[in-house]
Amino acid sequence: MTNSDKNGAEKDAPKGLVGGVPTGDLDARIRAARQKGGYGEYQTKPKEHLSGHAKASRLGTEFIAAILVGGFIGYFADMAMGTTPWFLLVMVLVGFVAGVLNVVRAAARMNAEAIITPDMDLGPEAHRDDADGK
Secondary structure, X not given: OEEEOOOOOEXXXXXXXXXXXXXXXXXXXXXXXXXXXXXXXXXXXXXHHOOHHHHHHHHHXXXXXXXXXXXXHXXXXXXXXXXXXXXXXXXXXXXXXXXXHHHHHHHHXXXXXXXXOOOOOOOHHHHOOOOOOO
16 A cells, blocks of 8 residues: 655555554454454354254255256257257266265265254154163
8 A cells, every 4th residue: 555745756554554544453353363263253153063954955955956967967968969858868867866875975974973962852762761662
């Protein structure tokens, strides 16, 4: 950033100023935040704490996206080679298989990363207290 003196000659802005505001306080706050290791109150939640709705939305989106990508690839391959509708059909099926595999992998990863607490309802099997297990 440069300033002009009264003769029109430019000179450098004084150090420690950004837009005319002293940065000493900002530098101290940045150093303190880096030492603390946090990002203040705006820190985001880790992935493993996604809500059930967010997890379901992610899995559904991954599944639909794989099918659409396969369909687009098949459509454009058919247009380029004049083989309508064969590449489209094959690539939609490939997209479906890829979508199923992606959903299975993502669900397995989510289950492995899940944090189970004592107050969670894990279903009827988890609460069997009687001796015969029924």
